[in-house]
Amino acid sequence: MPTTTSGTAPSDGRSRPTANDVAKAAGVSRSAVSFAFNSPEKLSVGTRDRILGVAKDLGYVPNTLARMLKAGQTQSLGVLLPQNLARVMENPYYSRFLTGVGQVCDEQGYTLLLTPPLRDSMLKAIPYAAVDGFIVCGLEHDRGEVAELRRRGIPFVLVDSSPHEGVSSVDVDDEGGAYEAVRHVLDLGHRRITLLSIDPGPERAERGYRGPLARRMAGVARALEDSGTGLDDIEIIEVPATRMDGFKATKRFMSSRPATAIVTMSDILAFGAVDALHDMGLEIPRDVSVTGYDDLPDASWMRPRLTTVRQAITTKGRTAADLLFSAIRGEDQHPHQLLGTHLIVRDSTAHPHTAA
Amino acid sequence: MPTTTSGTAPSDGRSRPTANDVAKAAGVSRSAVSFAFNSPEKLSVGTRDRILGVAKDLGYVPNTLARMLKAGQTQSLGVLLPQNLARVMENPYYSRFLTGVGQVCDEQGYTLLLTPPLRDSMLKAIPYAAVDGFIVCGLEHDRGEVAELRRRGIPFVLVDSSPHEGVSSVDVDDEGGAYEAVRHVLDLGHRRITLLSIDPGPERAERGYRGPLARRMAGVARALEDSGTGLDDIEIIEVPATRMDGFKATKRFMSSRPATAIVTMSDILAFGAVDALHDMGLEIPRDVSVTGYDDLPDASWMRPRLTTVRQAITTKGRTAADLLFSAIRGEDQHPHQLLGTHLIVRDSTAHPHTAA
């Protein structure tokens, strides 16, 4: 019975060569191979070059994962997303937000890992993300994901949540922003107002959604109350936040119950509304006023230029990433950043046309 | 002299507990702990629950990196980018492309790692990406990055490169697309044409850029030659691909050397050109015709709706990801996909106004 010569299989063409293979081939120890790559100054020039040469011949490169495991860091930042990748990438809001996060990653030399729900669960996705920290989008502090992150002892920052003891967070004054928008329209004299809002989806509705949208609605309600009316006195329509949905909804309600002002909870919906009004031959703001929310770049390219609530989305991303990096560095401050909003009055709003 | 009781440090509050800590605390072996998480059916219900209970108390969760190292896979797809994250996220082209890639990742339950250059080098970024495969954007097969990827034995797919033996790739018929656009404008009777093109940047110019832009320019040249003229007979302007740059450039050249048709190499530039023409009180297409390139979603929302060259960007992303997954599964086919382009004639082009 023949015996195999060596216990461990050498590089056989299929599997990658390891540091061991290089060590054998170069006649040095495994440490020497490691030094050649990581601490060349510890080796004689001759030895180093020989090792590197052999490594090149064999096609050896240190394994990324093993290196990360040993080093205890990945040089990668995770973004825990509440939606699928495809939907996130289609959403101009996330383009802005990730631009901000990306700026900081670029400065720090980090890669960016986009982590969508796994089998519809954000919780299940967490164990599959090899990152040094997470930016968590749109989750309250009492969610299971947050407990899981805590258990893992991995730094994280909550975005669009609400301030909570011992948890870093970045939030936006959405209540105030929506208040200003409605107040503006009311002050202009509008009374026939349609609120074009975002359908939170069945999942979020079940859980009792308390995020930015809820705060915006609270702002709307407060503005109406201040003027002696209420949510019941305006028409409220909820659709998915796409331009097409904004377009279709506007065509629909403007032909059944026309408004003199359309307040939207998202620029994307406002864009669709403007498209629809143009299409119907209505003039903005003479016939109808429109307000947006977010101040996406296209808001100022629209004709007429869109009156909208500005939230500094890119700053939000930057700030979240900055806080996360300070947490990664071990500064356990857990600060809460509240970013302001303000109304940008452009050309899409005016007094109602008294003749209309 | 007192001696320490245990050689290895137990969980001391700062560092995460390991499977070993759980094993000790639960009075079982390390394997039992692993089985409790990965193969519960191999354990008695009682033992399993006890282990899981202890794990919960100690706050133990299996280490992601160690798991990946052992499993030999990361459940993550890498996109090797030629630009910083911030610039990529700002670019609507990438939004579309990554939407396509994201669709496939969503189906496969993969995360998406965006890997920008590290210290201005795409090559240096590669060792820091823990992924099962790479989609490589805008790199020719003879670049160092491609050799590096090969050495690592990691699957990859080239996008916007050119077909090459033994390398999977997804390319677009950019030459044909640009040809059609110029041909269309020529056929309409335009002769005073300005080509608004993309500034390739100093880095790419040095290397002799052979990518999509070069192919588009070749298509432009061929269309002009077919009609008996050449690149010298039209005005060519190169600017960064932003709406603002398109806007400014158009204002500038239309007041010095007005054209009757503006052919752009990017929808983003076309959007800016349309904005500028509106601003100057010129009517499209009566006074000036404009063509785009890409057919971004906003192209059909523009007023007038933009005539443009459609490349199926999302399909490109999908296809690249599909090819990558089949490579990850070990199907070494190295196919080359060539995606077509075609001109979408909308409302921004017409015969030149003879009176103009």
Place this chain on the structure above:
DNA sequence: CTGAAAGCGCTTACAG
């Protein structure tokens, strides 16, 4: 300047 050893944490045949 170099080598044997321990360890980053985990998983999985294998033998009991």
Place this chain on the structure above:
DNA sequence: CTGAAAGCGCTTACAG
């Protein structure tokens, strides 16, 4: 149903 052992590849004090 359970435990000792080897191994995924790498790195880094430590002793020579």
